[in-house]
Amino acid sequence: xxxxxxxxxxxxxxxxxxxxxxxxxxxxxxxxxxxxxxxxxxxxxxxxxxxxxxxxxxxxxxxxxxxxxxxxxxxxxxxxxxxxxxxxxxxxxxxxxxxxxxxxxxxxxxxxxxxxxxxxxxxxxxxxxxxxxxxxxxxxxxxxxxxxxxxxxxxxxxxxxxxxxxxxxxxxxxxxxxxxxxxxxxxxxxxxxxxxxxxxxxxxxxxxxxxxxxxxxxxxxxxxxxxxxxxxxxxxxxxxxxxxxxxxxxxxxxxxxxxxxxxxxxxxxxxxxxxxxxxxxxxxxxxxxxxxxxxxxxxxxxxxxxxxxxxxxxxxxxxxxxxxxxxxxxxxxxxxxxxxxxxxxxxxxxxxxxxxxxxxxxxxxxxxxxxxxxxxxxxxxxxxxxxxxxxxxxxxxxxxxxxxxxxxxxxxxxxxxxxxxxxxxxxxxxxxxxxxxxxxxx
Numbered sequence: 001x002x003x004x005x006x007x008x009x010x011x012x013x014x015x016x017x018x019x020x021x022x023x024x025x026x027x028x029x030x031x032x033x034x035x036x037x038x039x040x041x042x043x044x045x046x047x048x049x050x051x052x053x054x055x056x057x058x059x060x061x062x063x064x065x066x067x068x069x070x071x072x073x074x075x076x077x078x079x080x081x082x083x084x085x086x087x088x089x090x091x092x093x094x095x096x097x098x099x100x101x102x103x104x105x106x107x108x109x110x111x112x113x114x115x116x117x118x119x120x121x122x123x124x125x126x127x128x129x130x131x132x133x134x135x136x137x138x139x140x141x142x143x144x145x146x147x148x149x150x151x152x153x154x155x156x157x158x159x160x161x162x163x164x165x166x167x168x169x170x171x172x173x174x175x176x177x178x179x180x181x182x183x184x185x186x187x188x189x190x191x192x193x194x195x196x197x198x199x200x201x202x203x204x205x206x207x208x209x210x211x212x213x214x215x216x217x218x219x220x221x222x223x224x225x226x227x228x229x230x231x232x233x234x235x236x237x238x239x240x241x242x243x244x245x246x247x248x249x250x251x252x253x254x255x256x257x258x259x260x261x262x263x264x265x266x267x268x269x270x271x272x273x274x275x276x277x278x279x280x281x282x283x284x285x286x287x288x289x290x291x292x293x294x295x296x297x298x299x300x301x302x303x304x305x306x307x308x309x310x311x312x313x314x315x316x317x318x319x320x321x322x323x324x325x326x327x328x329x330x331x332x333x334x335x336x337x338x339x340x341x342x343x344x345x346x347x348x349x350x351x352x353x354x355x356x357x358x359x360x361x362x363x364x365x366x367x368x369x370x371x372x373x374x375x376x377x378x379x380x381x382x383x384x385x386x387x388x389x390x391x392x393x394x395x396x397x398x399x400x401x402x403x404x405x406x407x408x409x410x411x412x413x414x415x416x417x418x419x420x421x422x423x424x425x426x427x428x429x430x431x432x433x434x435x436x437x438x439x440x441x442x
Contacts, residue, residue: 006044009042012065021035026127026130033131033148035149037134038146043140044140046143056327057327062213063243067183068181070179070212073096073178080094085168085170087420092107093118093171095173097212117155117156119152120153136247137217137219141245143243144217148187151217153185154189155189158190159193161196161223162195164198173204175207178210182212183212194223195226200231210237213241214240214241218244220247222254222255224251225252227254229258231259231418233428234263235428237265237266238265241267242267248273250276252281256283258284259413262288262290263290265295267296267298272302276305276312278307285312285313287316288317290319291324291356296325298327299326300330303332305343307338309341312332312343316346319349320357325359326357327360329363331363334368343372343373345374346376348378362377382401382404406430409429413425
């Protein structure tokens with residue numbers, strides 16, 4: 001058990017900074033911002049299980065180790081196109097091992113008022129704007145500071161007032177077998193103006209047996225009446241680690257609908273912060289996680305209601321098997337000004353193994369007196385009566401269990417707006433179940 005809330009980075013990470021600092025993109029205020037961020041990282045270090053937010057997740061073995069910056073790799077086209085989603089008209093940015101592949105991007109001919117660009121190019125061409133955006137997240141968090149120091153790739157998505165992208169936009173992030181012991185720092189900035197509309201698909205895939213660390217930070221801002229639908233799927237091999245922190249601010253009348261499916265990775269942690277600052281806004285956060293083997297999944301959600309007459313709903317399900325460990329910590333904070341708030345949170349889990357573990361921590365913190373808020377968490381096993389019913393109809397035991405598990409989790413997957421992403425998630429989910437391939441047949 002660690003005795004400190006943080007540990008100092010290993011010397012190899014300090015050497016990595018010293019040797020790579022001069023080659024990172026960006027001019028103007030960017031190098032100074034990077035220096036300040038790395039100094040903050042050295043001071044804060046990596047969190048241990050003594051830090052409350054990391055109580056159930058020992059991240060140190062995954063992050064505090066000798067790492068290198070990723071090489072540029074272009075896998076075969078078929079390995080990339082297999083993960084395309086959004087339909088034939090979808091726009092797309094593709095990142096492999098933390099590098100944007102502009103030759104494979106499809107973001108030309110965008111409607112007026114819509115900008116989709118790679119962060120690396122903007123660091124050179126508009127360093128002041130990018131530096132201002134990167135500096136927005138200046139809390140003393142080690143992994144965020146590390147991301148700010150090294151960030152050289154990611155997506156910059158901006159929609160002006162009234163702009164809309166009718167077809168989905170996919171951000172595809174792949175790590176390959178060449179990404180062993182590499183550190184991929186990706187920074188995404190999404191800004192939607194008044195009444196703007198976007199359907200964003202975020203696909204994270206780890207291929208092969210490499211052990212990369214993907215450290216992702218996303219900053220999202222929705223203007224008045226803006227709408228963002230976001231489908232996110234994570235499909236990774238067991239050695240890989242994916243850590244993301246996202247921060248979303250929603251203005252009056254804005255609407256966020258985000259659905260996340262975590263279907264792999266040895267370590268996956270997704271920390272979502274949503275702050276509702278305008279009246280009549282809505283945030284719908286859905287998710288399903290299915291760790292197995294020795295995988296570890298950590299979901300952290302904090303929804304802050306700072307304006308009246310707003311609605312939020314957290315709807316998460318977990319299926320925990322093998323010797324895996326899942327963590328869910330969801331919080332609803334209602335400030336004094338947020339009267340007539342309507343907020344809910346639900347985390348329901350299936351525990352399928354005596355050696356698996358689930359820690360669920362729902363929280364409400366309310367300072368307004370005219371609200372409707374509730375939260376709840378359940379942890380249980382498959383219904384023996386339902387299992388007996390299927391067995392009595394001739395289904396083998398393993399297939400009957402898998403059918404019940406899939407039917408229970410499908411309620412979340414159905415909330416994905418994109419059909420191709422939903423199909424990818426279903427296939428990955430079924431592949432983790434005994435006899436799942438039979439259930440996936442048309």
